Amino acid sequence: MRTRATQEFGAAGGGRTCCGPGCPALRRVARWNLIEIALGLCAGVALLLSGCASEERVEAYHAPLSSVGARFGALPTAVQNTIRAQTGTAEIRDIDKEQRSIGTVYRISYATKDLYPPLFVAPDGSVINPDMTVAVGATHDETTVEKGGAAGGLHFGDLPVAVANVVEGTAPKEEILSVDKQLWGNRVVYIIGFRNETRHPRLYIESDGTILRDVHR
Numbered sequence: 001m002r003t004r005a006t007q008e009f010g011a012a013g014g015g016r017t018c019c020g021p022g023c024p025a026l027r028r029v030a031r032w033n034l035i036e037i038a039l040g041l042c043a044g045v046a047l048l049l050s051g052c053a054s055e056e057r058v059e060a061y062h063a064p065l066s067s068v069g070a071r072f073g074a075l076p077t078a079v080q081n082t083i084r085a086q087t088g089t090a091e092i093r094d095i096d097k098e099q100r101s102i103g104t105v106y107r108i109s110y111a112t113k114d115l116y117p118p119l120f121v122a123p124d125g126s127v128i129n130p131d132m133t134v135a136v137g138a139t140h141d142e143t144t145v146e147k148g149g150a151a152g153g154l155h156f157g158d159l160p161v162a163v164a165n166v167v168e169g170t171a172p173k174e175e176i177l178s179v180d181k182q183l184w185g186n187r188v189v190y191i192i193g194f195r196n197e198t199r200h201p202r203l204y205i206e207s208d209g210t211i212l213r214d215v216h217r
């Protein structure tokens with residue numbers, strides 16, 4: 001197979017051998033050889049860069065898809081307000097949603113942990129001690145909301161298992177209108193309001209599942 005360089009050599013030499021340093025055919029052959037080498041090197045570099053870019057794109061997918069900012073934005077409003085009130089604009093390193101003895105608790109970890117120890121916050125905005133006792137109770141809010149939401153940012157799914165079981169056993173098919181959490185002395189009481197209060201009055205339940213009867217507040 002004849003390359004471009006050999007074709008140029010044959011055309012320039014008219015089929016004859018040319019050996020001198022000033023031979024036009026030799027100069028053209030040398031020039032075409034350099035061009036072919038350069039093109040080969042460019043192609044190799046392009047392939048190498050393409051492979052590196054592919055590896056970088058693959059590695060990028062190993063990064064977490066949710067940032068700390070996105071997780072903060074997904075927190076209940078009451079929890080966000082408590083975090084701002086307690087630590088201002090301190091840099092948050094991580095946010096974890098944990099199931100503890102009192103129900104759902106959000107653990108907020110900070111970049112400067114020596115200055116800001118982990119903050120534990122209940123869904124209604126209460127500040128929780130590491131031993132799961134209430135340090136600062138949430139601001140009381142009895143505003144009713146539609147099913148799926150809750151007063152003060154508390155949702156049915158945030159209730160302790162014992163409380164949730166009592167609600168489901170007492171009114172399994174009733175639509176829940178509001179969920180509230182209050183601190184009565186040293187007791188945590190969950191107040192469940194139903195849309196049809198004539199059929200199912202509000203339930204007052206302690207965190208261990210005990211129903212409080214004859215409550216007038």
